[in-house]
Amino acid sequence: MVSIYDIAKRAQCSTMTVSRVINNTGRISEKTRQRVKAIMAEMNYVPNQAARSLVLQQTKIISLLITDITNPFYTTLARGAEDAAKRLGYQVMFSNSDENLDKEKEYIDTVLSMRVDGVLIAPAGDHSVEHLEKLRQYNIPFVLVDREVPGVESDRVLGDSKEGSKALVEHLIALGHRRIAFINGSLDISTARMRRAGYLETLKLNDIEVQPDYMFDTTYSRFDADPIIEKMIAMPKSKRPTAIFAANNFITLAAIRSLRAKGLRVPEDFSIVCFDDLDPDYIVDPFLTIAAQPAYDFGRIGMQMLIDRIHGPIDEYRSVILPSKLLVRQSSTPLT
Amino acid sequence: MVSIYDIAKRAQCSTMTVSRVINNTGRISEKTRQRVKAIMAEMNYVPNQAARSLVLQQTKIISLLITDITNPFYTTLARGAEDAAKRLGYQVMFSNSDENLDKEKEYIDTVLSMRVDGVLIAPAGDHSVEHLEKLRQYNIPFVLVDREVPGVESDRVLGDSKEGSKALVEHLIALGHRRIAFINGSLDISTARMRRAGYLETLKLNDIEVQPDYMFDTTYSRFDADPIIEKMIAMPKSKRPTAIFAANNFITLAAIRSLRAKGLRVPEDFSIVCFDDLDPDYIVDPFLTIAAQPAYDFGRIGMQMLIDRIHGPIDEYRSVILPSKLLVRQSSTPLT
DNA sequence: GGATTTAGAGTTATCGGTAACTCAAAAGTA
């Protein structure tokens, strides 16, 4: 492929002159500039970013490390991130950790060797602290999105998981529900802890006793809810929950699927509310009562904060909390 | 950051020796190997991919150039592509063209300057031919996914748009529909042409006259269907279509939304069938009758073909056609 | 034991750019 040397030779000038034309730096006569430009165009010259990266010590690449691009929340987040990155002159590399620490670790190593300029990361869990410390050790700026990690200070863009949960549970209580089950993700993840806190606090505020056997911990990823649902329906009818608070979209789907397989209906037999679903607008009839988060802004703002930090060192860490919105729909009905 | 020189100095050997240890090439005594390895670990050495890229002339980066990651078809395709890439040791950079040739052109230039090893692309349209020729000119392997481009020979992973369309239209005819509207994407895109061909052929096979005013061309992206729907319902009731074949998911949603806004119901007033929806499994009650495509495989197979070609030059171009599956659901009902 | 092979390295050049410095000629100034 044609390099700056080829251009220089043909233009009978030094490579520096060519470099100056490319970057519009230094002093160059208009005549020379035009001549070099013409030759670059004629020879179809394209600068080599790898060479540039090597000397400039910057790649113009951002790594987006999420758990699963097919989770609609992260899909939209990714789009927000990519739009912002493009606007600011960066490329986005994406990776799916599947909430798996080993996979995350592999990606972190790749990220380091790629010398990306920054990392936008939704960490797999609290144990990601190691990975984040590694990034810090190598001086690679990062911004946490959606999840925080205890012991790690950094820029963050988070949702208001606690408030959102409270709104959902309050909604159920207002509908007359008292026996409310809670199927949560791993407590290793900050949002799961906040959602739990919101659940517990709301029950307490409403003088409802917390039933430990109404609380289930599982995972935010796709999984099989049968064992949990079976435990629930094995309870005597007078003690069985009448409503379920599911901590994210995949949990909700798994729960509904399992209920239906057992001949139970939503909302007739169980009301269901959930967090995290982003209500993609290609669903014809939105059915779920949800706390919807502004996923696009998670990505957009996170990417902006990140690039901001890459450009000029910033002293303090910044946190942005994005509110969620309660959308009441058909999956939750008054207790009859 | 620590480089191969720092390691060499500390290990009292040459950089080549270190390089040999890193890559497990050449002859090295076990003793030296261990010593160097220990020092690399101690100094937290991470190889610099940019430097490597420069000399090896390969970046281990693939560019995934699609129209919109938030289109669930491409979301899943992207996941399939990333999984395959990771397995084979490549990173994926993604970009959204929004079916916009200018944006696509910008990305192509970036891709060239990044010296990515290959491009997996769902081209914006037939005019993308220029961009593909540019890739070819610079010897960057690419694989077309989902869409082909006239005049461009290459590896391809395509859907069976024509057969899928025939199945959808046959289904409507079997339900008794005769006046079937067709809202299509831009004819600049190969799938739109194939879907059109399937529609026309099926009508002809069933001795149904083609009504030009039942056919509408718009865009595959998010858009407003009001003008089209208004034209349709302005027709006298005896001539008005009773069913709609929408060429993709966004068109379908826009059409249903517009119909509802005008007080019309699906399927009571209009049956609707569509292509391209991938039936994301987090939709609680799938409503649309669709021709579902195996999006994950589009990405997985496309990426494999691409990396295959990167590794060893292959003489002939390969085409893979992935079948779609008719899923009959509530959006289409018998004509009463 | 001397010639040949092989193991285990080191040297040098190069990939494609850019920063920092240098330098001659042209332009401006007293």
Added chain:
DNA sequence: TACTTTTGAGTTACCGATAACTCTAAATCC
């Protein structure tokens, strides 16, 4: 006119790795 400043370049070194070649000492062979 003689001196200073500015303009328009060129030179050199370097970013961090690897390929290709070289070289020495030990091992093998006849």
